[in-house]
Amino acid sequence: MNMAAHTVAVVAAVLAFVAGPVVAADVEAGKKKAQEVCAACHNLDGVSTIPENPKLAGQYPDYLAKALRDYKSGARKNPIMAGMAQGLSQKDIDDVSAYFASQSAVLATRM
Numbered sequence: 051m052n053m054a055a056h057t058v059a060v061v062a063a064v065l066a067f068v069a070g071p072v073v074a075a076d077v078e079a080g081k082k083k084a085q086e087v088c089a090a091c092h093n094l095d096g097v098s099t100i101p102e103n104p105k106l107a108g109q110y111p112d113y114l115a116k117a118l119r120d121y122k123s124g125a126r127k128n129p130i131m132a133g134m135a136q137g138l139s140q141k142d143i144d145d146v147s148a149y150f151a152s153q154s155a156v157l158a159t160r161m
């Protein structure tokens with residue numbers, strides 16, 4: 051196993067460990083919300099193909115939820131995401147964060 055593959059395996063194991071027990075949210079409800087609102091920019095699987103829109107797949111659910119709460123409160127400023135976050139309840143935030151966190155991350159490499 052080369053170093054990069056080893057790193058991926060370790061990261062995957064850590065993510066599986068971290069994501070597993072934390073999720074008390076409703077992933078299916080999160081998927082529905084993602085389909086209605088977020089997929090246009092972040093793709094339904096959270097692997098955005100547009101560089102301006104960050105990839106969400108496989109990110110820690112806590113990180114995603116914090117980002118969304120911060121957009122909603124104005125602590126993190128972005129006009130696009132401020133508008134998106136306004137429409138989300140606390141439960142929507144937990145659900146949609148759990149959903150995108152449950153999607154497989156794709157590692158990007160530059161040639």
Ligand code: HEC
Nearest residue numbers: 087088090091092102103104114117118128130131134146
């Ligand atoms: C119109 C396009 C668009 C839509 C729709 C959209 N987003 Fe975003 N999203 C963005 C852009 C652009 C950014 C980068 C903003 C920044 O620089 O802070 C972003 C950033 C984020 C981030 C922060 C990612 C990070 O790595 O810090 C999260 C989380 C997020 N969006 C979640 C969502 C969710 C959940 C929805 C659906 C409820 C959604 N977005 C809908 C365009 C969009």
